[in-house]
Amino acid sequence: xxxxxxxxxxxxxxxxxxxxxxxxxxxxxxxxxxxxxxxxxxxxxxxxxxxxxxxxxxxxxxxxxxxxxxxxxxxxxxxxxxxxxxxxxxxxxxxxxxxxxxxxxxxxxxxxxxxxxxxxxxxxxxxxxxxxxxxxxxxxxxxxxxxxxxxxxxxxxxxxxxxxxxxxxxxxxxxxxxxxxxxxxxxxxxxxxxxxxxxxxxxxxxxxxxxxxxxxxxxxxxxxxxxxxxxxxxxxxxxxxxxxxxxxxxxxxxxxxxxxxx
Amino acid sequence: xxxxxxxxxxxxxxxxxxxxxxxxxxxxxxxxxxxxxxxxxxxxxxxxxxxxxxxxxxxxxxxxxxxxxxxxxxxxxxxxxxxxxxxxxxxxxxxxxxxxxxxxxxxxxxxxxxxxxxxxxxxxxxxxxxxxxxxxxxxxxxxxxxxxxxxxxxxxxxxxxxxxxxxxxxxxxxxxx
Numbered sequence: 001x002x003x004x005x006x007x008x009x010x011x012x013x014x015x016x017x018x019x020x021x022x023x024x025x026x027x028x029x030x031x032x033x034x035x036x037x038x039x040x041x042x043x044x045x046x047x048x049x050x051x052x053x054x055x056x057x058x059x060x061x062x063x064x065x066x067x068x069x070x071x072x073x074x075x076x077x078x079x080x081x082x083x084x085x086x087x088x089x090x091x092x093x094x095x096x097x098x099x100x101x102x103x104x105x106x107x108x109x110x111x112x113x114x115x116x117x118x119x120x121x122x123x124x125x126x127x128x129x130x131x132x133x134x135x136x137x138x139x140x141x142x143x144x145x146x147x148x149x150x151x152x153x154x155x156x157x158x159x160x161x162x163x164x165x166x167x168x169x170x171x172x173x174x175x176x177x178x179x180x181x182x183x184x185x186x187x188x189x190x191x192x193x194x195x196x197x198x199x200x201x202x203x204x205x206x207x208x209x210x211x212x213x214x215x216x217x218x219x220x221x222x223x224x225x226x227x228x229x230x231x232x233x234x235x236x237x238x239x240x241x242x243x244x245x246x247x248x249x250x251x252x253x254x255x256x257x258x259x260x261x262x
Numbered sequence: 263x264x265x266x267x268x269x270x271x272x273x274x275x276x277x278x279x280x281x282x283x284x285x286x287x288x289x290x291x292x293x294x295x296x297x298x299x300x301x302x303x304x305x306x307x308x309x310x311x312x313x314x315x316x317x318x319x320x321x322x323x324x325x326x327x328x329x330x331x332x333x334x335x336x337x338x339x340x341x342x343x344x345x346x347x348x349x350x351x352x353x354x355x356x357x358x359x360x361x362x363x364x365x366x367x368x369x370x371x372x373x374x375x376x377x378x379x380x381x382x383x384x385x386x387x388x389x390x391x392x393x394x395x396x397x398x399x400x401x402x403x404x405x406x407x408x409x410x411x412x413x414x415x416x417x418x419x420x421x422x423x424x425x426x427x428x429x430x431x432x433x434x435x436x437x438x439x
């Protein structure tokens with residue numbers, strides 16, 4: 001227990017709660033307050049929904065292919081040339097303009113593939129629909145072969161991965177497999193709740209959006225959260241409501257972070 | 263190259279922030295390009311202690327604010343109805359699209375400083391301290407803008423604000439009920 005008396009809960013604490021900006025102790029105090037105060041609970045729910053709506057509205061922008069003119073390596077080269085040859089560069093820009101108009105398709109080819117977090121989210125939903133929803137053949141390797149599964153997935157992803165533990169949150173690890181996505185192999189881990197509802201956590205390396213904040217995603221009855229940390233993308237998906245899935249996704253992210261620093 | 267390694271991964275988020283600020287895809291990408299050119303030319307002058315993401319967002323934000331100011335001065339205002347919504351958001355079921363459109367209309371009712379704080383914190387996941395640095399204001403200003411902005415946005419989403427209160431970038435009077 002903390003020795004200092006409880007600081008009064010203020011409006012800004014509710015916002016900080018929504019933004020995950022509180023330390024663990026303060027978060028618990030604010031959580032207690034919300035649990036006892038219906039008005040605060042309504043506000044928090046509204047602000048959290050607002051935050052999710054903002055994220056989902058703008059999420060797809062970050063997943064669009066990056067146009068060639070925003071290619072950083074090109075811009076660096078142009079910057080160097082411009083400093084050296086200002087007027088020749090101006091001529092080159094004019095030329096590029098002309099080419100850009102007629103050669104748009106070719107230039108497009110140099111832009112980055114769309115493999116960001118929104119794509120990852122879609123892949124995770126698709127994998128969930130195929131595997132997690134399959135009553136009998138959801139996993140290739142069961143929980144008793146976890147070590148084997150971990151080395152299989154790590155080898156395919158060419159980086160060490162760990163199976164997130166959701167036991168404390170009421171979900172038992174039920175095994176997993178390697179799945180294919182449009183952007184390379186991914187690990188799919190399946191979890192089962194007491195009522196047999198299933199969740200899946202998918203992870204794959206990210207070529208773009210290598211560090212990306214968590215976003216909510218949903219389509220039809222399947223939805224969840226997706227984010228990327230240090231080049232590894234994660235998506236937790238299930239059929240539960242967002243309020244149920246969000247803390248689980250936070251927990252997976254927390255474990256991944258702890259794992260990285262340990 | 264450190265510049266490319268550190269800045270390249272930020273481009274998708276920069277485009278998102280610019281698009282949320284300016285709406286128009288081409289103007290937003292123009293802004294990102296300006297921003298990247300500045301990042302390249304000032305890369306060696308940045309403070310080593312400064313977080314790259316925060317620094318880059320600060321540049322993008324200042325460019326965006328200037329651009330909005332110029333447009334307001336010139337009287338350019340793109341009504342939300344004129345914006346190609348399909349260019350804004352991913353194809354979504356009808357009810358999602360309506361919700362997204364509502365959100366963008368609601369965002370337009372916010373003063374620009376509140377809108378930016380909300381976007382940087384809710385969408386780009388800057389911490390309060392990072393947002394304060396990027397916008398060059400104290401943290402207390404961030405928390406109060408965030409609170410006022412979210413309340414206002416909520417009222418707009420709940421349909422409590424009149425359409426006459428919509429113009430972007432102009433200070434807003436609080437409607438008393």
